[in-house]
Amino acid sequence: MPEGREAIPWSVMACILTIARFCAPSSELQIAESWYDKTALDDLLGVPTDRVNDDRLYRSLDALLPHKDALCRHLQERYGELFRESFDFLFYDITSTYFEGTAIGNPQAKRGYSRDSRPDCPQVCSSRR
Numbered sequence: 001m002p003e004g005r006e007a008i009p010w011s012v013m014a015c016i017l018t019i020a021r022f023c024a025p026s027s028e029l030q031i032a033e034s035w036y037d038k039t040a041l042d043d044l045l046g047v048p049t050d051r052v053n054d055d056r057l058y059r060s061l062d063a064l065l066p067h068k069d070a071l072c073r074h075l076q077e078r079y080g081e082l083f084r085e086s087f088d089f090l091f092y093d094i095t096s097t098y099f100e101g102t103a104i105g106n107p108q109a110k111r112g113y114s115r116d117s118r119p120d121c122p123q124v125c126s127s128r129r
Helices: 010-023 028-038 041-045 054-083
Strands: none
Touching: 010 028, 010 041, 010 054, 028 041, 028 054
16 A cells, blocks of 8 residues: 555554454454553554554555455465465454434334443344344
């Protein structure tokens, strides 16, 4: 990815996001507010805790998005070379989606288990069969 005026290279932010996904899957907000400062990544990557914030993490995701297909192809090919296996990618978002208001007319808006400790908000709930 081309370098611009960013204080921390996109490649380093991609590294932080990747390590966080493998070690403690959570939201970018959780990474910034509590996870990163509990790791040794400050010392290993040279990115101080106060430079890792949710805005920077979200902007990093935006910068990575145009490269997603090429990255997925590369990882699939590399995995196949290493393990002589093939697979399809499955990406999912582990954050929750909440509704403003009561959402009375939406059958997917229900109160239920909340990973984010937000039982006060109706959230999108999928029906499980």
